[in-house]
Amino acid sequence: MTNEAPCTEECPVHKTAKIIEGKWTTLIVRDLLGGKKRYSELQRSLEKISPKLLVARLRLLEKNRLVTRTVYPTVPATTEYELTPLGRQLEQVIASMSAFGKLL
Amino acid sequence: MTNEAPCTEECPVHKTAKIIEGKWTTLIVRDLLGGKKRYSELQRSLEKISPKLLVARLRLLEKNRLVTRTVYPTVPATTEYELTPLGRQLEQVIASMSAFGKLL
Numbered sequence: 001m002t003n004e005a006p007c008t009e010e011c012p013v014h015k016t017a018k019i020i021e022g023k024w025t026t027l028i029v030r031d032l033l034g035g036k037k038r039y040s041e042l043q044r045s046l047e048k049i050s051p052k053l054l055v056a057r058l059r060l061l062e063k064n065r066l067v068t069r070t071v072y073p074t075v076p077a078t079t080e081y082e083l084t085p086l087g088r089q090l091e092q093v094i095a096s097m098s099a100f101g102k103l104l
Numbered sequence: 105m106t107n108e109a110p111c112t113e114e115c116p117v118h119k120t121a122k123i124i125e126g127k128w129t130t131l132i133v134r135d136l137l138g139g140k141k142r143y144s145e146l147q148r149s150l151e152k153i154s155p156k157l158l159v160a161r162l163r164l165l166e167k168n169r170l171v172t173r174t175v176y177p178t179v180p181a182t183t184e185y186e187l188t189p190l191g192r193q194l195e196q197v198i199a200s201m202s203a204f205g206k207l208l
Contacts (some may be wrong), residue, residue: 004148013198017130019208030117069151084208090158093204094117096196097124101116103193104123 016093019064024049024057028098029083032067036082047073063094120197123168128153128161130201133187133194133200138169170194 020026024046031037031045043054058081061067066087074077083090107182124130128150135141135149144171165171168190176182187194 008163011134012202012208013134014127014131015205015208016201017124017127018123021125023118023125026121027115027118030115053145075181077180089204089207093197096200097120098116099198100121100193103114103190 014058016045016074019066020090020093022083024053025061026094028054029066029087030094031083032083032087033091033094036080039081055100061087118130123170124197126158127162129165132161132165132196133170133191136185136187136191137195137198140184143183146185157204165191174203198204 020029027046028042031042036043039054039058042058043049043051046054046057049057058069061081062069065084068082068084070080070082074081124133126162131150132146135146141149143158143162146162147153148154150158153161162171162173166173169188172186172188174184174186176184
């Protein structure tokens, strides 16, 4: 890792920071690392997030190809979210954040 | 790392996410991992950040005990920022973000 180059859009730290910007995105990924989750499970785990923001963050994760959304034709419809193989690669990022957080 | 517990303020991932929230904080830490930097060097490296936001983010890093600020009585005054030992512990977080960013 070099720290000498000026920070550009091409910097890989910058790219990741943009993707996990905001604590909620990180915490959604954290939850999904445990396996696929229904929308209601995420809402329950992240109890302080507003439904609007949770949907927005999930959409952004989908757009960034980190999460897939599957809708089952139950009544009412059930929606499940799951990390893609790319999304699962965030595990090391989350694990190192967890290790750091224990120092605080 | 367990993903089963509901996310609380005590979750170490949550604590770290709150500290590195926003891409600029992450990128300032990235720059400082290369050694102490003058304010002007940070401004130059993070060329798209506004001076007001850069100062705010540095203040937050100071408040969180991740960065120290040293003012030298030159004319004009020179201000240097340096990671604390705790701040340097973020290296693994930044390194894993860098590795992930290369997959994007």
